[in-house]
Amino acid sequence: MSALCLLAPAKINLSLRIHRRRADGFHELSTRMVPLELADEVRMEVLPGAARGEVRMTCSDESLPCGEGNLAVMAVRALEKVVGLLPGLGLHVEKRIPHGAGLGGGSSDAAAVLRGVRELCGCAVDEAALSGLAAGIGSDVPFFLDGGVCDATGRGELLAPVVGEFPRLRVLLVKLAFGVPTPWAYQQWRTAAKIGGLVYKPQMLDWGTLVNDLERPVFTKYPVLGHLKGRLMALSGVAGALMSGSGSTVFAVMEVGADAAVEAAVEAAVRDEVGEEVWLCWTHTVSRTVGAGAAG
Numbered sequence: 133m134s135a136l137c138l139l140a141p142a143k144i145n146l147s148l149r150i151h152r153r154r155a156d157g158f159h160e161l162s163t164r165m166v167p168l169e170l171a172d173e174v175r176m177e178v179l180p181g182a183a184r185g186e187v188r189m190t191c192s193d194e195s196l197p198c199g200e201g202n203l204a205v206m207a208v209r210a211l212e213k214v215v216g217l218l219p220g221l222g223l224h225v226e227k228r229i230p231h232g233a234g235l236g237g238g239s240s241d242a243a244a245v246l247r248g249v250r251e252l253c254g255c256a257v258d259e260a261a262l263s264g265l266a267a268g269i270g271s272d273v274p275f276f277l278d279g280g281v282c283d284a285t286g287r288g289e290l291l292a293p294v295v296g297e298f299p300r301l302r303v304l305l306v307k308l309a310f311g312v313p314t315p316w317a318y319q320q321w322r323t324a325a326k327i328g329g330l331v332y333k334p335q336m337l338d339w340g341t342l343v344n345d346l347e348r349p350v351f352t353k354y355p356v357l358g359h360l361k362g363r364l365m366a367l368s369g370v371a372g373a374l375m376s377g378s379g380s381t382v383f384a385v386m387e388v389g390a391d392a393a394v395e396a397a398v399e400a401a402v403r404d405e406v407g408e409e410v411w412l413c414w415t416h417t418v419s420r421t422v423g424a425g426a427a428g
């Protein structure tokens with residue numbers, strides 16, 4: 133096999149509770165992460181003419197840097213630390229998950245590269261070692277390596293898979309034109325105050341609880357996200373709404389049976405609240421990621 137194409141799903145955090153800042157600067161947290169049908173596509177190939185250790189990366193989103201700082205390239209370098217220089221590789225990411233969105237796109241691409249390049253190059257790296265490499269790249273990369281609904285603790289890398297089928301929930305993702313830098317959101321967590329009139333309290337639903345401690349700092353700087361959340365929560369057909377991760381995506385989970393007319397009304401309300409310059413995406417949660425496929 134000389135080429136491989138894997139899907140790299142997005143995620144949402146249904147809950148994210150922060151407990152304390154650790155000595156290493158990370159924050160101890162508990163979070164439930166759920167994969168989505170929305171996914172990037174990551175193509176990997178061995179380049180016959182290229183030198184060992186060479187990585188040529190391209191991306192459909194030309195605003196994304198494709199150099200050594202890209203998490204997908206970092207995943208190749210992490211494997212090379214264990215197995216030595218790999219054959220010259222081509223990586224292409226067809227980007228469908230917006231970045232700076234709290235949807236884990238970059239981390240998911242990195243997990244797909246870890247899995248895909250290990251297979252493509254026959255790297256002798258077992259699952260435990262791969263998971264260790266994933267945690268070194270980013271706190272939520274191990275989650276994407278696992279591929280199922282997980283409760284995560286530590287800085288997000290310690291996973292407890294949620295057993296049993298998780299309901300297939302209809303989800304609307306809403307991302308405004310700006311992204312939120314994750315380190316900044318965590319830095320502000322301890323000191324940021326709540327803004328009056330915005331909803332932060334847990335929403336208890338049949339399938340779990342929606343709550344996110346990073347809403348406090350992020351809504352303080354971007355109240356528009358808090359107002360959008362409140363508007364979504366009040367709409368007919370919406371079971372609950374929350375910011376995902378460190379934002380800036382706010383998502384709505386629909387009630388079972390909400391039809392196309394209800395969804396159209398929700399979309400219209402979102403555009404009325406935040407304007408036309410917004411990225412909207414209807415998707416579903418999945419219990420476990422499938423769809424990893426060989427491209428030949």
Ligand code: C5P
Pocket residue numbers: 157158159160161269270271272286287288314315316318319
């Ligand atoms: O691990 P990751 O690279 O995704 O984290 C990005 C940044 O977010 C970290 O450098 C840190 O500032 C912050 N972070 C944190 N606590 C976590 C996860 C991330 O403070 N549990």
